[in-house]
Amino acid sequence: MKLSDTDKAMLDGAEGPAVAAAMDLLVRYGQALDAEQLCDVRNVAGTMTQPSPAKARLVREGGWHKAYAVLNLDSDGDFAIPDMKVPTCQLQQSFGPDAEGIAPYPKEFVALQTDAEAFYSRKGVNILATCTPYQVGNLPVRGEHVAWMESSAVVYANSVLGARTNCEGTASTGAASLTGRIPCWGNHHTENRLGTHHIDVRTPVVGPLDWGMLGYFAGGLVQEERPVVTGTLARPDPLDLKHFGAAAASSGGVEIYHLPGITPEAPSLEAAFGGRPVPEAVPYGERERRAVYEDLNSQGNDPDVDFVLLGCPHASLDQVRDTARLLEGRRLSSGTQLWLMVPRALRTTADRNGWTQTIERAGGRVLTDSCPAMSRSVPPGTKVFATDSAKQAHYLPAILGIEAWFGTLADCVDAAVTGTWKGDLR
Ligand code: F3S
Numbered sequence: 090m091k092l093s094d095t096d097k098a099m100l101d102g103a104e105g106p107a108v109a110a111a112m113d114l115l116v117r118y119g120q121a122l123d124a125e126q127l128c129d130v131r132n133v134a135g136t137m138t139q140p141s142p143a144k145a146r147l148v149r150e151g152g153w154h155k156a157y158a159v160l161n162l163d164s165d166g167d168f169a170i171p172d173m174k175v176p177t178c179q180l181q182q183s184f185g186p187d188a189e190g191i192a193p194y195p196k197e198f199v200a201l202q203t204d205a206e207a208f209y210s211r212k213g214v215n216i217l218a219t220c221t222p223y224q225v226g227n228l229p230v231r232g233e234h235v236a237w238m239e240s241s242a243v244v245y246a247n248s249v250l251g252a253r254t255n256c257e258g259t260a261s262t263g264a265a266s267l268t269g270r271i272p273c274w275g276n277h278h279t280e281n282r283l284g285t286h287h288i289d290v291r292t293p294v295v296g297p298l299d300w301g302m303l304g305y306f307a308g309g310l311v312q313e314e315r316p317v318v319t320g321t322l323a324r325p326d327p328l329d330l331k332h333f334g335a336a337a338a339s340s341g342g343v344e345i346y347h348l349p350g351i352t353p354e355a356p357s358l359e360a361a362f363g364g365r366p367v368p369e370a371v372p373y374g375e376r377e378r379r380a381v382y383e384d385l386n387s388q389g390n391d392p393d394v395d396f397v398l399l400g401c402p403h404a405s406l407d408q409v410r411d412t413a414r415l416l417e418g419r420r421l422s423s424g425t426q427l428w429l430m431v432p433r434a435l436r437t438t439a440d441r442n443g444w445t446q447t448i449e450r451a452g453g454r455v456l457t458d459s460c461p462a463m464s465r466s467v468p469p470g471t472k473v474f475a476t477d478s479a480k481q482a483h484y485l486p487a488i489l490g491i492e493a494w495f496g497t498l499a500d501c502v503d504a505a506v507t508g509t510w511k512g513d514l515r
Contacts, residue, residue: 090116090119090120090124090125090126090127090272091125091126092116092126092127093126093127096112096116096127096268096270099111099112099268100112100113100116104171105168105169105171106166106168107157107158107162107166107168107169107170107171107267108171108174108267108268110158110162110164110166110168110264111162111263111264111265111266111267111268112264112268112270113164114162114163114164114260114261114263114264115127115261115264115265115268115270115271115272118260118261118264118272119272119273119274122272122274122275123274124272124273124274125273125274126273127270127271127272127273128234128270128271128272128273128277129234129269129270130175130234130235130236130265130269130270130271131175131176131233131235131269132175132176132227132229132233132235132236132237132252133173133175133176133177133178133235133236133237133262133265133266134177134178134180134222134227134235134236134237134238134239134242134262135161135177135178135179135180135236135237135238135257135259135262135263135265135266136179136180136181136182136238136259136262137157137161137179137205137209137214137263138179138182138202138205138206138209138216138218139181139182139183139202139463140182140183140198140199140201140202140205143160144156144160144201144205145197145198145201147159147160148201148204151167153170153204153205153208153209154168154169154170155167157170157263158170160259160260160263161259161260161262161263161264161266162260162263162264162267163260170212170267171212171267172212172213173212173213173214173266173267174266174267174268174269175265175266175269176213176215177213177214177215177262177266178214178215178216178217178222178227179206179209179214179215179216179217179218180217180218180219180220180222180238180239180242181218181219181220181239181403181458181459181460181463182202182218182458182459182463183198183199183202183458183459183463183464183466184199184456184458184459184464184466185199185202185203185218185457185458185459186199186203187457188456188457188458188459191428191454191456192428192456192459192464192466193466193468193469194464194466214266215227217432217433217434218432218433218457218458218459219403219432219433219434219457219458220239220241220242220402220403220460221241221242221245221331221402221403221405221432222237222242223242223245223246223249223250224327224403224405224432224435225432225434225435226434228250229246229250229252230250230251230252231250231251231252231353232251232252232253233252233253234252234253234254234271234273234277235252235253235254236254236257236261236262236265236271237254237256237257237262238256238257238258238259238262240256240335240338240339240342240344241331241334241335241338241402241480242402243255243256243257243338243344244334244335244337244338244343244344244345244346245330245331245334247276247282247344247345248330248334248345248346248347248352249327249330249334249352249353250353251352251353251354253276253277253282254276254277255271255274255275255276255277255344256342256344257271275344276344276345279363280363282315282345282354283315283361283362283363283365284315284316284317284347284355284361284362284363285311285314285315285316285368286307286310286311286314286315286316286317286368286371287316287317287318287319287358287362287367287368287369287370287371288303288306288307288310288316288317288318288319288320288370288371288372288373289319289320289370289371289372289373290303290318290319290320290321290322290373290374291320291321291372291373291374291375292321292373292374292375292377292378293321293323294320294321294322294323295323296323296329296497297328297329297331297332297477297498298332298477298496298497299378300325300329300330300332300333300336301332301333301335301336301477301478301479301480302336302378302381302382302385302479303318303333303336303373303378303381304332304333304334304335304336304337304340304343304479305336305337305339305340305381305384305385305479305483306340306373306377306378306381307333307336307337307340307341307343307346308336308337308338308339308340308341308342308343309340309341310341310371311337311341311343312341312342312343313341313342313343313344314343315343315344315345315346315347316337316343316346316347317346317347317348317349317355317358317361317362318346318347318348318373319348319349319358319370320373322348322351324351325348325351327405328405328407328408331402331405332402332478332479333346334346335401335402335478335479335480336479336480336483338480339479339480339483339484340479340483347361349361378514379514382495382514385479385482385483385493385495386482386493386494386495386496386512388482388486388492388493389473389492389493389494389495389510390492391472391473391492392473392509392510392511393424393473393508393509393510394425394473394474394475394494394504394505394508394509394510395424395425395426395468395470395471395472395473395474395508396425396426396427396428396467396468396471396473396474396475396491397425397426397427397428397474397475397476397501397502397504397505398427398428398430398460398461398467398474398475398476398478398481398485399412399427399428399429399430399476399477399478399498399501400428400429400430400431400460400478401430401460401462401476401478401480401481402478402480403430403431403432403460404429404430404431404432404435405435406435406438406439406442408429408431408498409429409431409435409439409444409445409448409455410439410442410444411498412429412444412448412453412498412502413443413444413445413447413448414447415498415499415502416447416448416450416451416453416502416505416506417447417451419451419502419506420451420452420506421451421452421453421505421506422505422506422507422508423508424508425504425505425506425508426452426453426454426468426471426505427448427451427452427453427454427501427502427505428453428454428455428456428461428468429448429453429454429455429456430456430457430459430460431455431456431457432457433457433458436455436457439455451506453505460481461481461485461489462481462484462485462488465488465489467485467489467491471489471491472491472492473491473492473493473494473510474491474492474493474494475493475494475495475496475500475501475504475505475510475512476493476494476495476501477495477496477497477498477500477501478495479495481493482494482495494510494512495512496510496512496513497512500512500513
């Protein structure tokens with residue numbers, strides 16, 4: 090792999106041992122991928138603060154410097170971690186002290202995370218604590234090379250914003266933060282961003298439920314390749330695209346998609362394929378739509394719902410408002426809990442609008458920083474949950490061994506109020 094003079098100097102220790110270890114990791118990573126060079130990044134979204142037993146042990150042994158060396162740089166070196174070289178944010182983490190008494194999460198991990206937040210803030214990390222950094226002001230521009238983790242954020246950055254990132258990991262983002270460099274391969278190259286599959290939609294797709302189901306279909310079809318979707322699509326808003334991408338990255342490993350005339354790198358169907366022949370279209374009609382709905386509800390048997398989870402990926406302000414409106418003047422069933430996950434930076438506005446209070450008056454909770462899948466934490470005794478997120482319906486039954494129902498926001502709120510799942514595909 091070709092290194093610039095600055096890369097070589099970093100590798101040789103000109104900027105200290107931590108940066109040398111970071112560059113060593115990037116060289117090993119880049120060589121394994123056959124990358125020809127590294128590219129500049131000035132926007133890193135990674136994870137440092139998420140607690141784990143391994144992290145707790147490393148912090149006991151050598152403090153946060155040691156934990157970063159081992160977990161974020163794959164190094165057993167004994168050195169101090171300098172300030173982040175380029176803007177870096179913390180993605181979703183675990184529940185914090187304000188979820189105490191609501192989310193059953195170990196106190197020692199809450200303390201560890203609080204300590205981590207203080208340490209990494211001093212190092213320059215923005216503790217956004219959300220899987221949706223793009224909803225709280227982190228918006229790379231089209232064509233910008235970035236280094237992001239979190240599959241739902243990566244697919245949004247590539248497809249909707251036109252930024253360029255692979256689905257990075259804890260160590261590669263840790264090294265990118267200290268060097269401002271990342272291996273230039275995969276989605277950083279234009280030819281790897283062109284469409285590979287064409288899906289022709291022949292049934293109306295309107296609203297987040299339908300966009301989520303279409304994304305789930307697309308991911309299942311193309312797996313890790315790049316779908317281009319045309320047909321009877323209502324013009325999506327950011328919420329629709331958030332659900333489409335998160336679902337496509339769950340049923341498959343989609344990191345970029347194109348919607349001709351909508352997403353920035355596809356002004357036309359032909360452009361989405363870079364002038365190559367457009368493949369034969371795979372239809373998505375009413376039959377396929379129903380099959381996806383049934384698939385996402387295949388883990389639900391018992392209609393008695395004891396937990397409703399909203400806000401995966403973390404909710405936008407519009408979702409908080411819509412949830413509040415649906416709960417206005419109502420009260421949750423005594424056996425059912427409702428959590429709405431929201432970025433902490435949006436919570437202030439939700440409070441100011443009175444939406445948080447409306448949801449809490451009904452018995453629901455507006456929580457930040459994390460989610461049940463990340464924290465492996467749901468209300469005690471949960472056996473059956475309902476969600477409006479194809480991603481959570483896909484993952485949570487496997488992670489926690491609980492049943493899942495999938496439907497619209499209104500179906501989920503009704504289940505929280507009545508304690509019974511009555512959702513159906515309309
Ligand atoms: Fe975010 Fe958790 Fe969903 S991290 S994308 S709310 S699984």
